[in-house]
Amino acid sequence: MKVIMYMAITVNGFIAKQDDDTSWISREEWNSYSAAARKAGCLIIGRRTYHILTKQPEFSELKDVKLVVVSKEKVPELISPNHNVAFSPKEALNLLNDFKVVVVAGGGALNKSFAEQNLIDELYLDIEPFAFGNGIRLFSEGKFEKKLELLGVKNITKNELQLHYKVVK
Numbered sequence: 001m002k003v004i005m006y007m008a009i010t011v012n013g014f015i016a017k018q019d020d021d022t023s024w025i026s027r028e029e030w031n032s033y034s035a036a037a038r039k040a041g042c043l044i045i046g047r048r049t050y051h052i053l054t055k056q057p058e059f060s061e062l063k064d065v066k067l068v069v070v071s072k073e074k075v076p077e078l079i080s081p082n083h084n085v086a087f088s089p090k091e092a093l094n095l096l097n098d099f100k101v102v103v104v105a106g107g108g109a110l111n112k113s114f115a116e117q118n119l120i121d122e123l124y125l126d127i128e129p130f131a132f133g134n135g136i137r138l139f140s141e142g143k144f145e146k147k148l149e150l151l152g153v154k155n156i157t158k159n160e161l162q163l164h165y166k167v168v169k
């Protein structure tokens, strides 16, 4: 199983504004992200991201993707039988044992947990041409250090770059 982290970030490493605003992320970036999730067939997200993402109209594009929400508590309302809860990153991966590629997609707290437990194999970062001063970081503060190897760079649009890294283990 290969674990891919896929995220959109500002040039200064934020994934959302303090109030969770992600309207600065382009439709083209969403298309690239949702294609990656659909290709893998599965997705792992944190409990806060689940509540935000499932309210967005585009979320319906992911209806056939097996989704695992990570939470230390039982998530109250799962909106689809295709959605599951795991109490830890490792349990989330165990629920997706049948998949060759697993996409982990935030938010910052969940990303930190995966990084601390050394569970990320590759990282896709879509760089939006945007900067702001406060917000939610790609990784929440934690105890980890990663050396990365650049595997590829491509344009999503003429204004947006995608960086693809391997985590050196």
Ligand SMILES: NC(=O)c1ccc[n+]([C@@H]2O[C@H](COP(=O)([O-])OP(=O)(O)OC[C@H]3O[C@@H](n4cnc5c(N)ncnc54)[C@H](OP(=O)(O)O)[C@@H]3O)[C@@H](O)[C@H]2O)c1
Residues within 6 Å of the ligand: 006, 007, 008, 009, 014, 015, 016, 017, 019, 020, 021, 022, 025, 045, 046, 047, 048, 049, 050, 052, 070, 071, 072, 073, 086, 087, 088, 089, 105, 106, 107, 108, 109, 110, 111, 113, 136, 140
């Ligand atoms: N730019 C992007 O590509 C992108 C992608 C995804 C999300 N986002 C944004 O990121 C923001 C949310 O990020 P966030 O850091 O605030 O929250 P988050 O990572 O989505 O969710 C945090 C919650 O996940 C659960 N969790 C995390 N690590 C865990 C662990 N090791 N074991 C068990 N549960 C764990 C906990 O749930 P419990 O509290 O229930 O225990 C925790 O409170 C939103 O604004 C969202 O829109 C942006």
